[in-house]
Amino acid sequence: MTTEKLTAFGAIAKTQVNRRVILSGVVGAAAISVLAACTPGGSSGTSTASKTLTFGSGSSDDVPKRAYAAVVAAFEKSSGDKVTTNTVAHNDFQNNINTYLQGSPDDAFTWFAGYRMRYYAGKDLVAPIDDVWDKIGKNFSAGLTKASTGDDGKKYFVPNYNYPWGFFYRKSVWAAKGYTVPTKFDDLVSLAKQMQADGLVPIAFADKDGWPAMGTFDYINMRTNGYKFHMDLTAHKESWDQKKVKDVFDNWKQLLPYQSTNALGLTWQEGAQLLGAGKAGMYLLGSFVTQQFTDPAVLADVDFFPFPEIATEGMDAVEAPIDGLMLSKKGGENKAARDFLAFMGTPAGQEAYFSVDKSNLMTAKGADTSGYSEFNKKLAGVIANAKSISQFFDRDALPAMANNVMIPALQGFLKDGTIDTANLEAQAKALYAAQ
Structure with missing residues (x-):
């Protein structure tokens, strides 16, 4: 065939x-x-x-x-x-x-x-x-x-x-609006609120395929609870039904009003097109997002910043799948x-x-890196300076936990802002015990 x-x-x-x-x-x-x-x-x-x-x-x-x-x-x-x-x-x-x-x-x-x-x-x-x-x-x-x-x-x-995950944005859009890169989570929320007032989709978000939301979960979890907790949770050495996990979703709820309202109907490529067209202020995804920018002028206009600080202990990790x-x-x-x-x-x-x-x-x-742009070098520096590197939830966790449990749970959370951590724990306990 x-x-x-x-x-x-x-x-x-x-x-x-x-x-x-x-x-x-x-x-x-x-x-x-x-x-x-x-x-x-x-x-x-x-x-x-x-x-x-x-x-x-x-x-x-x-x-x-x-x-x-x-x-x-x-x-x-x-x-x-x-x-x-x-x-x-x-x-x-x-x-x-x-x-x-x-x-x-x-x-x-x-x-x-x-x-x-x-x-x-x-x-x-x-x-x-x-x-x-x-x-x-x-x-x-x-x-x-x-x-x-x-x-x-x-x-x-x-x-x-x-490739690192982080927030991607268009420099010209930010310059025209006077936006500055947020370094704290509260600053990120404030920036998103301002973008919304300016008529932009603050955070392009596309989860039709199920997996992109896991990257957001990973970052908020690592920034809230640290890299070790992320790894222990994905290995089920930590319970899902505890305050630390609830804190992750409570933090995420602050961003929900500023994410694409039709996220469950958008592919990641369509989310990238919102950013490329200047209709979205920023987009949390891996650097592969730039594959969608075929116009050299648009590609040259794209920049990146790491996920802002929530707790100091969580700032030494970067999501950079291999x-x-x-x-x-x-x-x-x-x-x-x-x-x-x-x-x-x-x-x-x-x-x-x-x-x-x-x-x-x-x-x-x-490998010959002489062809790296300043943007490539910036991405490489984020990885090189990270103390810990996560692989993305569906690569760090049991496959059945990622696909059969987390995808529907996160998509439900995106719909109504609710999450049943007791149910997550019950399913995790059963799946990991069966291994």
Whole structure:
């Protein structure tokens, strides 16, 4: 099946099947069976001499899709190997990953660092790549190495890029209105109130796909309670039914009147378009938001500031997820697939990606950063100066907790400002106990 047909399949699945059903896994097997049936090539047995591989990608938006195509082209040119890329709509790929990996997956696939990497490694659904890391390990910092390591001490992940979350805004809009960057949460609320009075949507907010709200939760939680509490809560070492969690939602309630009123009907791309058009004052998202600004003048007009201080202890952390590649169990038997991951871990591989997608930051040491704009350098500095880096809620937490519990809970909170922390705790207790 062609990439276009796979993308079309993702769109059909997204419109015809209730999202909550997809997340529960009821139709996951059917969806992924279509993907598996469309996946040519690959390897079986011990195909050490294979010169072909299949690559499953959830990077379906235009910019990252073209960026991975550039990586594939560079790898094919340097290795002589042939890569067949199968691209699926991002949310469909992510939501069905468990069934995908248990079926007939591609050899290599796009995925994330953090708990979600360790979880599938622990389930023996992916291949360890210590031999790959023997070649590329010197290219990565201790933090990135740790983020690529499973609970068994083996490596399973090759970082490609990372990106900070924070507030993005247009400098010209702020200059015209006389706005200044807030450093305290109260200042943020006051600024949002002023923006609303000036006829702007103060905070572009788009949660149709469910996951963006988790980034807001993460930041308010870390700024209120600190990084360690965030990590302990996502690991369920802390109860959800306690004052600290209630404080997070109480703080968030102060921002609700200033977020997009139709947030549950907007995709993150549509939220970005509000910012780009000068209709929204700011937007809390990852730096990939800039992929949506195709006009160079608009892109040059975008700036960024970290989430303001709520409590001093929470200011040393930044949300900066790491994206990269992994091998399925089948892919672990394919030398070409291992070589592809090794290429991704080199400066050449990451430079090929960055040549198209300049919204993210290369992770390999030695990669040529001379093409970094002042904006890129600013983003990189925020990450470099952070004492702690979180991976995003749905990567730090149990997948079922993120998808089946937090998405509906947060979307309900966005509708009416209420949250049942006792129910969150009851569901968390059951889900984590079952692991």
